[in-house]
Amino acid sequence: MSETPVTSPDSTEFFRTVDLRGRHLSRAALKAAVPRVHEESNREAEDAVRGIIAAVRDGGHAALRDFAQRFDGVSLEQVRVPRAALRDALAGLDAAVRAALEESIHRARLFAEAQRPGDVETVLAEGAVVRQRWIPVSRVGLYVPGGLAPLASSVVMNVVPALAAGVTSVALASPPQKDHGGLPHPTILAAAELLGIEEVYAMGGAQAIAAFAYGVAEAEGSAEIEAVDLITGPGNVYVATAKRLVRGVVGIDSEAGPTEIAVLADHTARASLVAADLISQAEHDPRASSVLITPSTELADAVREELLRQIVTARHGERITTALSGPQSGVVLVDDVSQGVAVADAYAAEHLEIMTEDSPAVAARIRNAGAIFVGDYSPVSLGDYCAGSNHVLPTSGTALFSSGLNVTTFLRAVQEIEYSRDALKGVRTHIEQLASAENLPSHGEAVSIRFR
Structure with a gap:
């Protein structure tokens, strides 16, 4: 049972639609168009x-x-x-x-x-x-x-x-x-x-x-x-x-804040699975983001119906409804999967699911995401618990420049330089010339003094 009785949300607010079909937007414009939490908050x-x-x-x-x-x-x-x-x-x-x-x-x-x-x-x-x-x-x-x-x-x-x-x-x-x-x-x-x-x-x-x-x-x-x-x-x-x-x-x-899921799906996707995965992340937090990117209006309609059906029996139905009704969630309609890839890259989701024809090939085209889940049997919940991957991932678009938690997060690369006298002599003139060009003569002197 849900936390409180869940009634059907206002259709004008629940899981809104952003229609990008027929629009050739720059990367910056795409970033501005996708669902996000308001910066004011x-x-x-x-x-x-x-x-x-x-x-x-x-x-x-x-x-x-x-x-x-x-x-x-x-x-x-x-x-x-x-x-x-x-x-x-x-x-x-x-x-x-x-x-x-x-x-x-x-x-x-x-x-x-x-x-x-x-x-x-x-x-x-x-x-x-x-x-x-x-x-x-x-x-x-x-x-x-x-x-x-x-x-x-x-x-x-x-x-x-x-x-x-x-x-x-x-x-x-x-x-x-x-x-x-x-x-x-x-x-x-x-x-x-x-x-x-x-x-x-x-x-x-x-x-x-x-x-x-x-x-x-x-x-x-x-x-x-x-x-x-x-x-x-x-x-x-x-x-x-x-x-x-x-x-x-x-x-x-990284700035691992309220969770995000984006699902890039086409007409081959199963609406019940897409809806279940969107709900699974929305149950984390009323500010969680759940986004469907699709060229199929039929799938978008079917997913919205599935969301309404599945929320009724969800334990955290009120929390889920709040998340799915917020400005950070909704459907993004695109012309085709290629435009969908561009939107997904601009959004840079914490979790990105690919449910399309030849999903491995589509996944290989993605550049920006915390983690990519490929196909019907790789839901985000798998990564949350038992995939072997890490679920601490960048949110709020920071996957454009940040990585998920991994071993190298806890490591520093330290460089160690060891030159002999002859090896230093081999580049002495180059160092002196570059030091002079940069008006840093003491840099050159620090080398020269070793040969006097």
Whole structure:
């Protein structure tokens, strides 16, 4: 049953249509035309998040307790989760859920371990060697949502690639839950214990991101939260905004905000499957984005009918209806699949499903997406849990320049240069000439002095 009775939405608002047929738009115009959340609401979130970050920097543990009370309805004595609570959560985990987590971990680990790049060494001349070594970051803070949905799977997606990269200091944060004694959801705690993560904090939202970025000093019997070098993990718009605002103080993976799905489908697609997949992501968050890109008006009509039919029996029907009625969701009608590819590339979806004739060939033409799901039997839900891929992916069009979470997220490429005297002599004149041309004579002198 749904959270509240769901009635048929207003047809003028529900899953609106953007008609791009017969229009030859530039890439910039396509980006502006596709369904998106209004920037005004993002600016409102930014104003709120700046205040939260400042409060945590100034107030430390006291601010974290205040925010837990305000946002989560929880009175916290300690932000850090006791070790015994992690062990108890795993001991009490349903056997079938544990088996599912273990399979997810197994598949994610196989894929992650295969991703680690090798070091390289290039000999440019006798005695002239340049190397590149991949070195893991020292300490990471992993964020796991726990509000509308306690994403235990996100523990797997964050932790597995970090450990595969060789990170040795891992801290995890997830919101405190009023129904669980102020601790994060027990399934999240169990997943952390299953993966060997002992440093877990009951803190959520922008305040968790601020605590990881700036650290929190020991105070009032509460232990220090050591600042991290990198923050990863998905979250709502406030978490994504906080990550953007602390970038530069720490590294971040990407702005993984409210989830998105785009489905590029033609007349061969099954409306029931398309609708089910759109609903699966809309159930995450009222601000989630669900977009169908198609040249088939018949499919668009059939999908809209399926959405209305399936929502009635969905547990989170009200939340789903809100997401599908927002400006971030709808149908984009195109002339053909080629124009659909262009629209999909301009949209740069977090999750992109391809349900067309010869879907592998169409998928190969896509350049911008967090992850691409090919064919009828590769739904986004597979990637959320057991595909072996990672579900922490860039949202809000940032897939144009960002990647999903992977092993290299936790690695830095460090270059190492080793030249002998003769090898340096071989390029001495070139260095001196370039230094002179750039009016940086001391650069040339730093080489010349070695031969006097």
